[in-house]
Amino acid sequence: MSMIALSGIEKVYRTDRIETVALSGIDLTVGEGEFISIMGPSGCGKSTLLNVIGLLDAPSGGSVAIGGERVASYQDRVLARLRNREIGFVFQTFHLVSDLSVIDNVEIPLLYRKMAGGERRKLAAAALERVGLGSRMHHFPSQLSGGQQQRVAIARAIVGRPRILLADEPTGNLDSQMGDEIMALLKDLQARDKTTVVMVTHDARQAEQTERIVRLFDGRMVN
Amino acid sequence: MLKSYLKLAWKVLLRRKFFTFISLFGIAFTLVVLMLVSALLDHVVAGYPPETNHARTVGIQFASQRGETWRRNGFAGYGLLDKYARDLPNVRLMGVASMPEGVFSYFNGQRVKSFLKRTDGVFWQILDFQFLEGGPFTEADVRDHRFVAVINEATRQRFFGGQPAVGRTIEVDGQRFTVVGVVPDVPILRIVPFSDIWVPHTTAKSDSYTKEYVGNFIGILLLDDPGKLAMTRDEFWSRLRTIKLDDPGFQRVDATPETVFDTLGRLFTGDGTGEGTGYGRRLQIALLVAACLFMLLPAVNLINLNTSRIMERASEIGVRKAFGASSRTLVGQFVVENLVLTLVGALVGFVAAGLLLGLINASGVIQYAELSLNYRIFAWGVGLAVLFGLLSGVYPAWRMSRMHPVQALKGASR
Numbered sequence: 001m002s003m004i005a006l007s008g009i010e011k012v013y014r015t016d017r018i019e020t021v022a023l024s025g026i027d028l029t030v031g032e033g034e035f036i037s038i039m040g041p042s043g044c045g046k047s048t049l050l051n052v053i054g055l056l057d058a059p060s061g062g063s064v065a066i067g068g069e070r071v072a073s074y075q076d077r078v079l080a081r082l083r084n085r086e087i088g089f090v091f092q093t094f095h096l097v098s099d100l101s102v103i104d105n106v107e108i109p110l111l112y113r114k115m116a117g118g119e120r121r122k123l124a125a126a127a128l129e130r131v132g133l134g135s136r137m138h139h140f141p142s143q144l145s146g147g148q149q150q151r152v153a154i155a156r157a158i159v160g161r162p163r164i165l166l167a168d169e170p171t172g173n174l175d176s177q178m179g180d181e182i183m184a185l186l187k188d189l190q191a192r193d194k195t196t197v198v199m200v201t202h203d204a205r206q207a208e209q210t211e212r213i214v215r216l217f218d219g220r221m222v223n
Numbered sequence: 224m225l226k227s228y229l230k231l232a233w234k235v236l237l238r239r240k241f242f243t244f245i246s247l248f249g250i251a252f253t254l255v256v257l258m259l260v261s262a263l264l265d266h267v268v269a270g271y272p273p274e275t276n277h278a279r280t281v282g283i284q285f286a287s288q289r290g291e292t293w294r295r296n297g298f299a300g301y302g303l304l305d306k307y308a309r310d311l312p313n314v315r316l317m318g319v320a321s322m323p324e325g326v327f328s329y330f331n332g333q334r335v336k337s338f339l340k341r342t343d344g345v346f347w348q349i350l351d352f353q354f355l356e357g358g359p360f361t362e363a364d365v366r367d368h369r370f371v372a373v374i375n376e377a378t379r380q381r382f383f384g385g386q387p388a389v390g391r392t393i394e395v396d397g398q399r400f401t402v403v404g405v406v407p408d409v410p411i412l413r414i415v416p417f418s419d420i421w422v423p424h425t426t427a428k429s430d431s432y433t434k435e436y437v438g439n440f441i442g443i444l445l446l447d448d449p450g451k452l453a454m455t456r457d458e459f460w461s462r463l464r465t466i467k468l469d470d471p472g473f474q475r476v477d478a479t480p481e482t483v484f485d486t487l488g489r490l491f492t493g494d495g496t497g498e499g500t501g502y503g504r505r506l507q508i509a510l511l512v513a514a515c516l517f518m519l520l521p522a523v524n525l526i527n528l529n530t531s532r533i534m535e536r537a538s539e540i541g542v543r544k545a546f547g548a549s550s551r552t553l554v555g556q557f558v559v560e561n562l563v564l565t566l567v568g569a570l571v572g573f574v575a576a577g578l579l580l581g582l583i584n585a586s587g588v589i590q591y592a593e594l595s596l597n598y599r600i601f602a603w604g605v606g607l608a609v610l611f612g613l614l615s616g617v618y619p620a621w622r623m624s625r626m627h628p629v630q631a632l633k634g635a636s637r
Contacts, residue, residue: 083546095539097231097542104230108542211472
């Protein structure tokens with residue numbers, strides 16, 4: 001079954017004078033439990049594509065289907081519910097909320113589900129154990145290394161057990177050793193939980209570790 | 224979820240201490256002023272002793288006499304109350320009292336100023352004075368023109384050095400009265416019961432007041448059922464229509480039984496006549512509008528401060544949106560945060576207002592004032608703080624929640 005199916009995706013940014021085509025004619029299918037990477041030079045539309053897949057941005061044309069269901073409405077509430085249920089995000093700059101402890105950060109996706117506080121806590125703790133940070137629950141992000149912060153971000157992304165994990169240059173801000181650790185973690189998630197992983201990366205070495213590489217150039221797929 | 228919001232709100236407050244201080248100062252100052260006004264208003268219109276029957280009591284305070292070219296406005300005259308306000312339907316007791324007038328006594332070579340109120344005996348039945356010694360004068364005392372007086376504690380202190388006063392005499396305004404009772408001081412803002420010395424109205428130097436329609440008296444009506452005030456009022460009005468005035472310059476007399484709050488409304492929003500009803504509601508609206516306007520400036524200020532912090536929290540907004548927060552949920556979160564800020568400000572303001580009221584009471588600016596904070600004012604304070612929190616929180620929250628998640632995440636990475 002295809003977990004993600006993009007068909008004829010267009011993304012055009014229009015201002016009064018200029019029209020910038022960010023994505024054009026993208027047809028992409030990602031199977032359940034598949035781990036793919038998206039590569040391409042800066043500005044080629046990698047992140048835009050990831051945002052369209054992650055329902056953070058609406059395409060100007062074409063259609064998106066998640067888990068076999070076509071996204072019919074781009075209404076704020078509909079998208080929010082879909083994202084919450086189906087998708088986890090990992091960002092290059094982690095985007096942890098600095099005022100919240102590690103476990104509070106991990107709990108964020110669960111705040112938007114009907115769930116008791118105790119249950120939330122339990123799931124967040126389990127997610128942190130899973131990324132090897134069970135002992136750092138009550139630390140604050142600033143007390144952790146970059147690699148640890150990204151692990152927290154991954155715990156936050158998987159705490160709600162989404163079927164899709166979208167990672168935007170997850171190792172971009174880390175040294176190679178830490179980058180390798182994060183890659184290992186993502187591969188483990190894919191292997192053990194059958195999570196579909198889509199990763200944007202500049203790093204060919206890491207892209208080669210994924211099952212498939214999608215290459216973009218000037219907003220078009222080139223392979 | 225709420226717990227998580229509150230935790231975050233608290234941390235956000237602590238993160239930018241200067242911002243928090245400025246915000247809290249603005250909120251607290253605004254609320255202090257509003258709570259002082261509320262406390263004053265509460266002092267005037269709420270049912271403190273001796274006005275324990277407050278909820279069932281109405282007054283006929285203002286009266287006006289008018290003709291084609293003339294109009295005379297003032298307090299009700301004794302004649303009007305005596306002839307037309309007795310035995311009204313739904314009225315259990317009707318008492319009269321003059322407005323307190325300044326009188327002088329010469330005592331130990333000094334001129335002492337006091338307030339004197341002339342009342343009937345029913346006055347003491349409607350109002351629930353706790354006598355420190357002795358008791359009130361009676362209808363019989365009034366009927367028989369007896370020169371007896373009830374004095375307050377401050378007067379007992381001034382004239383008798385705080386020693387028991389019942390049975391002793393005081394000379395006021397050239398008249399000598401025997402003290403029959405002593406009561407606690409009543410604040411000057413409680414205009415119906417307030418005075419230093421209360422004497423039978425029949426001891427007045429002239430009886431011309433008994434014929435006046437507009438004069439210096441108020442009628443105090445203890446109702447059976449406050450819900451049926453309209454019935455009492457209509458009967459009183461229909462009686463007034465029967466008045467035939469001797470003076471050809473005047474054709475009709477108007478006065479209205481109403482609550483103290485309505486009277487206060489008449490004073491501030493009316494034209495000073497005894498006609499019409501519904502002034503309390505007008506005052507209520509005027510006060511609410513004034514409070515909102517007063518809160519507007521600091522609220523706009525807080526809106527600016529809050530809005531300018533949007534970028535600071537862009538990352539958080541982006542993350543929350545990415546992980547499933549709808550715009551509406553985010554509005555809820557930011558409004559809760561702002562409410563926490565304003566409620567903390569309200570608490571600071573409440574304490575500050577309490578201290579200030581204590582200072583006002585001690586200063587004697589308002590005679591015998593016992594301004595205090597109570598659950599009503601606290602409720603007002605909290606209500607105003609919530610209103611303020613909503614006023615200053617909703618717009619920035621709406622702006623924040625409308626941020627595009629991609630832009631929010633990008634803005635934060637920049």
